[in-house]
Amino acid sequence: MAVDWVGFGYAALVSAGGIIGYVKAGSIISLVAGLLFGLSAAGGAYLTSQNPKNVWISLGTSGTLAVVMGLRFLSSWKFIPAGLMTLASGLMLARIIAGMLRRQHRS
Template sequence: MAVDWIGYSYAGLVTAGGIMGYLKAGSVMSLVAGLLFGLLAAVGAYLASQQPKNVWVSLGTSGALAAVMGVRFINTLKFMPAGLMTIASVLMLVKIIVGMTKKRPNKAL
């Protein structure tokens, strides 16, 4: 079982972004969303670490963040935080999809 360090790092980035949004702008919504999505990303990384094919929580979390932050980036054209989170979420989606399409060797019985 390989630990999904990239997934855990992504969860930390999402959580840190929510905390920074709260500290810099006083946005309670950023704090709540950052903590919620950070927790979901961490749970997804844990599940993927336990069973590599169990990527659905990670896929949903990064997909939702890519969509929401992508729209926000298009509307504001501000790299921080929307552009950074869009790029990170799209990269996470690519990582998950590539991992899903990899053929894993069958274990002999």
């Protein structure tokens, strides 16, 4: 079984974003949200590593972050952190959907 290194890297990015938000701005909400979503992304990456068809937690996590951070980016136009997380989450979402479509065509 292949380890989902991209998924684990995404989880680390999300967690690091929450920690940096707390350190720079003292935002407890950023810390909690970053760690919870990071843990969810890591759990999704682990499940995907065990079974490549089990992408639902990763899909939900990246989709939720893409929408939430996308709305934040549109209201603030600040690339860091909202734009970066929107971009990373959108790319992760596209990767997951592309993988689902590839598996569907092989079946």
